[in-house]
Amino acid sequence: MRFIDILRDHLDEFNERYQGRITTTMRQAIHAMLSCRSNSQSTSHWACQGCTHSADFPLSCGHRSCPQCQxxxxxxxxxxxxxxxxxxxxxxxxxxxxxxxxxxxxxxxxxxxxxxxxxxxxxxxxxxxxxxxxxxxxxxxxxxxxxxxxxxxxxxxxxxxxxxxxxxxxxxxxxxxxxxxxxxxxxxxxxxxxxxxxxxxxxxxxxxxxxxxxxxxxxxxxxxxxxxxxxxxxxxxxxxLPDENIVSDIDGQVCFEYEDSQTQSTEVRTLPTVQFLWLVLQHVxxxxxxxxxxxxxxxxxxxxxxxxxxxxxxxxxxxxxxxESPIIAEVKRRLATRRCPCCQQPMRFMGVVKRTTNFMPLT
Known part of the structure; x- marks a missing residue:
């Protein structure tokens, strides 16, 4: 269960309920999260270093409020x-x-x-x-x-x-x-x-x-x-709220887990779906x-x-x-993190592809 899926399914109801309280920053965050890894206009292009296989993947939004990024x-x-x-x-x-x-x-x-x-x-x-x-x-x-x-x-x-x-x-x-x-x-x-x-x-x-x-x-x-x-x-x-903390979204009710600061035990909180969305988005x-x-x-x-x-x-x-040195950590981060489905060799990030333009090579 993902927060973004819940947001997409109940966005109209959320907008109607909190129309006067949704800020411009919140709307920008909502737009970024809904387009995260689903915008087909721009994709990252990867090529295998061991064979001729290549693949495109949707880009992440990179928004600091997105549970899928950062x-x-x-x-x-x-x-x-x-x-x-x-x-x-x-x-x-x-x-x-x-x-x-x-x-x-x-x-x-x-x-x-x-x-x-x-x-x-x-x-x-x-x-x-x-x-x-x-x-x-x-x-x-x-x-x-x-x-x-x-x-x-x-x-x-x-x-x-x-x-x-x-x-x-x-x-x-x-x-x-x-x-x-x-x-x-x-x-x-x-x-x-x-x-x-x-x-x-x-x-x-x-x-x-x-x-x-x-x-x-x-x-x-x-x-x-x-x-x-x-x-x-x-x-x-x-x-x-990380996606793994969301337990269920059933009959208009969302349940999520949290650790109680007093007892150090895992508790479950249940809220109406629209109220749950506001609970999270108010922290943008x-x-x-x-x-x-x-x-x-x-x-x-x-x-x-x-x-x-x-x-x-x-x-x-x-x-x-x-x-570990930050420089070493940065080098490790930039290494290929995808494996070729054909030969299991590491794939290399080649650049960004846009539908309206030709291939943009990595510089």
Missing amino acids: HHTTQDWLAKQQAKLLPVDYFMVTFTLPFEVRVVAKYQPERLYQAMFTVTASVLKDFAKNSKKLAGDIGFTGVLHTHSRRRDLHPHIHFILPAGSFNKHKKHWQKNKGKYLFNAFNLAKVWRARLLENLAQHPAIILPASLPKKWVVDCRHVGKGLPALQYLSRYLYRGV LPKGLRRVRDYGLLRGNAKKLRLQIQLMLAVAGAQFQVT
């Missing part, structure tokens, strides 16, 4: 993040938007999510500068998630950060000792005050009259960084919004500094985890 993107992102790992302990800090403010995500998602990134990054940087253990520049990676495991609207940002800082004046790496980094309650207070101040500056955003005084921030030690990165990568580029992100962002020592243009820190730690006797 598998290689996940692998590439994880490989690049692995190359940035430092041989130190890591922490995961999670900033969760309270229920009362989530209504803003329905009508002003771009402004809200941008504000969440801006505010949370500033909070972490300021806490690091004011910390006696750190008192320097830190690096961290933020990943925006908009849903809970039940796929309800539940915006929150996970930050993965190495437990240490770099003093650019002393050229010194300051290691954070122990399994404590920041006070979560203090983080929550500052996060609440700064986000509300930020949102109040946007006249199009109307906040509820009653807001909770206590917000939730979780700051926990996660050991080495690789397991945390692997956890985040599972939810990055595979769509909101605004066009151009980056849901993964690197800051400080982990940003792209800090590679030279990051290599210096890795060298300093290596000289000090730190043990690095063996990870």
Whole structure:
């Protein structure tokens, strides 16, 4: 059972029910998913390296909300993040938007999510500068998630950060000792005050009259960084709900599986089909919004500094985890992934074929 099949079969009913709430970005995502691997106007052309057999295959849409695409993107992102790992302990800090403010995500998602990134990054940087253990520049990676495991609207940002800082004046790496980094309650207070101040500056955003005084921030030690990165990568580029989690689509009801965060057991949720479609499609992100962002020592243009820190730690006797180079991962990704049905030899991607034009060779 595929999400795209359910969407295609019930698209008219979905459009009628949610006509006034479907955004332009959602419609673009729907169009991309319905044409994924089914558009006969453009196909990828493959030729066998062992015989004369050749074949054409429909192109993937490549949309980040499509459950059929982005598998290689996940692998590439994880490989690049692995190359940035430092041989130190890591922490995961999670900033969760309270229920009362989530209504803003329905009508002003771009402004809200941008504000969440801006505010949370500033909070972490300021806490690091004011910390006696750190008192320097830190690096961290933020990943925006908009849903809970039940796929309800539940915006929150996970930050993965190495437990240490770099003093650019002393050229010194300051290691954070122990399994404590920041006070979560203090983080929550500052996060609440700064986000509300930020949102109040946007006249199009109307906040509820009653807001909770206590917000939730979780700051926990996660050991080495690789397991945390692997956890985040599972939810990055595979769509909101993988097809293998959909159990059935019978009599206007869709059942799907999810893992309960409290009991760690597999649960099944059942919804009317059209409501199920909205549950998934409401998480389509605004066009151009980056849901993964690197800051400080982990940003792209800090590679030279990051290599210096890795060298300093290596000289000090730190043990690095063996990870695959992103370059090697990219080469592997580009290798032929199809086998010839005639001789079982690898087939090579030759280019893209369009009906209205001649063959476009790969350059």
